[in-house]
Amino acid sequence: MNNVFKYNQLQIQCGFTMVELLVTLSLASILLSVAVPSYRTFTQDNLMVVHSNNFASSITLAKSEAIRRSSQATMCPSTNGTSCTGGTVWSDGWLVFADANGNGVVDAGDQILHVNAALSGGNTLRSGPTRTRVTFTANGFSSGFNGTFSLCDSRGATYSRALVLNNQGRLRSETGTGTCG
Secondary structure (H helix, E strand, O other), X not given: OHHHHHHHHHOOOOOOOHHHHHHHHHHHHHHHHHHHHHHHHHHHHHHHHHHHHHHHHHHHHHHHHHHHXXXXXXXXXXXXXXXXXXXXXXXXXXXXXEOOOOOOOOOOOOOEEEEEOOOOOOOEXXXXXXXXXXXEOOOOOXXXXXXXXXXXXXXXXXHOEEEEEOOOOOEXXXXXXXXXX
């Protein structure tokens, strides 16, 4: 009889009660209902920053290559990575190339310096109606190629980014001022 008593005392209860489980699940569901929408906004904001930085890096590359080569460098929208599309939709990708003759077209002797893939997440990047390319001269200026590029996502103009390029080749970013449509 002594052995039975010792055996019962050594047993330890493991597990959760129903009340503990319900409280835990309730707290988890409340936290998730608050966190999931915030996480979506967080990822959308980060994707906008990534796309904005990629575009700014390509502008900087085109400008620095024009100065380094003492020749013109052009950036244009491209869907295939080998030629310019001639449109104002940059969402499908773009390329930067050394434009020896400054005609804004990838010719046989022009070197392609960078190809950027299409934007992800349903984001769009558009320029004004006449901005089908940006060409930098040997001094790094983009005279005549200034303009505004609107980066938008599914949230609309309120969360858009306007990437504004001036004639001196300086790019600045404004939040909430892009034209989405």
